[in-house]
Amino acid sequence: MRPRVVIIGGGFGGVETFHRLHRLMHKRRGIDVTLIDQKNYFLFTPMLHELATGSIGRNHVTQPLREMIDCCHERFVRATAERIDLKRRVVVTDAGNYPYDYCVIAVGSRASDFGVPGVMEHALPLKTVNDCAAVRNHLVACFEAAARARSKTEREQRVHFVIVGGGATGVELAGQMGDLFRKEMRALYTAIPSDEVRITIVESGERVLQRHSEFVGTSAMRKLKELGVSIIVNTRVVKVEKNRVHLKNGDHIDACTIIWTSGVQSNADALLPHEDLDERGRVRVNEYLRMVDDEHVFALGDCAVIADTGMGVVPQTAQAAVAEAKGVAKNVRRLVRKKELVPYRHRVRGELVPIGNWFGIAELGPIRFTGRVAWLMRRGVFLLTMYSWPDRFRIALDWFLNTFSFRDTSEL
Ligand SMILES: Cc1cc2nc3c(=O)[nH]c(=O)nc-3n(C[C@H](O)[C@H](O)[C@H](O)COP(=O)(O)OP(=O)(O)OC[C@H]3O[C@@H](n4cnc5c(N)ncnc54)[C@H](O)[C@@H]3O)c2cc1C
Incomplete structure (x- = not known):
């Protein structure tokens, strides 16, 4: 029987792993791969702040997973993984x-309140399409209420926006909001x-980013101040x-x-026993990206804690998830061919951080450099890095048109 690989999670890491293994499965018929996700679409998270502020539309950040997994549409299963036995x-x-011979956990992360009371009830996260809709609608509602306000004090409170967390998500969102407020x-x-x-x-730290x-951190602080943040x-x-x-x-x-936008908790915490996870629910893996105590399970992306010689722990980014997926796919292939595994080495390719439009x-x-x-x-x-050419064209066209016109300020 051909080895069965089950990938849980159709995000950056899961889809890249599927693509890498697909070649082996399809051409040589040496392996069976199944991709499971709780939703039927891939979400391009690095653009969520642009969706929340009206620069792009929903269809620019989502793509049906069945379309993305090449010719093997039937290999996709829409289901929520509840646990791994x-x-x-x-x-x-x-x-x-x-059932699997090899399982790849790539379930990503969700917003976490880290025990701070009131966050889940009174603060807005930015992790999903629905979160973007909630943020956009809320911004519009605040401006509408401020326009009707009877006093300066009331108005000022309505249009004061607090972002908790000065990581990439918070900083990029602040930049986009700054531009939206100054223009539209x-x-x-x-x-x-x-x-x-x-x-x-x-x-909470001494600087953003x-x-x-x-x-990068000091340049971002300077630009944000220029935008009035x-x-x-x-x-x-x-x-x-409230x-x-x-x-x-x-x-x-x-x-x-x-x-x-202050931190995340791994979604793997629902799937595995606590002893296999760190305090943020991330799967502990070794240098081959395999679970420390189970040779049949790999983990990558936001839901894994991966030691890195230079940086302590590999950062939770899309860039890292894709690189790790290549490492996992390579090792699964080597296992199937009964070859020795190769350790994963994280390499930083560079950083590009946008702050608002045109900077x-x-x-x-x-x-x-900046600018x-x-x-x-x-x-x-x-x-x-987008997966389809039509999406690339659509987004490029929207970006181009946005430089001459208003962003979309309608509620979602
Ligand atoms: C607003 C925002 C902006 C960002 N900007 C950048 C950026 O500019 N550059 C960058 O490199 N990174 C950025 N990131 C981080 C990046 O999005 C993540 O690091 C990356 O998505 C991690 O990839 P992943 O494959 O581990 O998880 P994800 O891409 O989150 O995919 C996880 C998948 O698992 C599925 N899933 C979860 N639980 C289950 C379950 N129980 N059963 C089945 N399926 C499940 C989810 O539906 C999802 O499809 C940003 C993140 C956010 C939120």
Whole structure:
């Protein structure tokens, strides 16, 4: 019987693993691969902040998984994995059981409140298409309410937006919001003085983009300040209430919008026993990206904790998930061919961070620069990493048109 590989998760890591193994399965008929996901589409998360702020539409960030997995559409199963029975080697889902010889866990992560009270009730996350719709609708509702406000105090509270977390998601979202407010909202809501509209980032570290280099972090801070974004550093949020954020130093910030981008919890925590996971629910893997205590299970992407000699732990990014998927697929192939496994080595290809429209920060090895070219490069890279040519054309066209027209400020 051909070895059966079950991949759980059709995100960056899962889809790349499927594509890499597909060649082997299809051409040589040496392996059976099944891809399981709880939704029927792939989500291009790096553009969620653009969807939330109206630069692009929903169909630009989603793509049906059956379309993406080449000719083997029937290899996709829409189901939620509930647990992995390591002894019987079976993935238990809400739509039946899937036995495997090798299982690849690529279930990503979800927003986590890290025990801060009130986050789930009063703050908005940004991880899914529905989150984007909620953020966009909320922004519009705040501007509408501010336009009707009777006092300056009420208006100021309505259009104060707090983003908790100064990582890439928080910073990129703040940049897009800054642009949206300065351009479209200023023109459409003339009753609201633009100096009353505020965005504040609260970051627990000493600067934003802590995972990036000093150059990237300080350049981002400078640009955000130019866009009118206030940044509070070295401050933890200890509690969130309706329209209020409490800080560790005893202060509080009043704002109608609180967006939580401060950290994630792995989705693997529902699938495996706790002893196989770290405190954030990530699967512990060895240098071959195999589970420490089970030779038949691999894990990668946001749901795995992967040691890296230079950086401590490999960062949770789409770029890393795709690179790890290549490593996992290579090792699964080697197992099937009874060859020795090769260790995974993480390499950083470079950083491209956009802040609003037409400004980017690039760090590509020793080459570092900021400005329009960096921004265009980041857009170019995203277009290339998209999985279909029609999507690339659609998005490129939208970006082009947006430079001459308004973003979409309608509710979703
Ligand atoms: C707003 C935002 C912006 C970002 N920007 C960037 C960026 O610019 N650059 C970058 O490199 N990274 C970025 N990231 C991070 C990047 O999105 C993640 O690191 C990447 O998606 C991780 O890939 P993954 O395959 O591990 O998980 P995902 O891509 O999240 O895929 C996980 C998949 O598993 C499925 N799944 C989960 N649980 C189950 C289950 N129980 N059963 C079945 N299926 C399940 C999910 O539906 C999903 O399809 C961003 C993230 C966000 C939220």
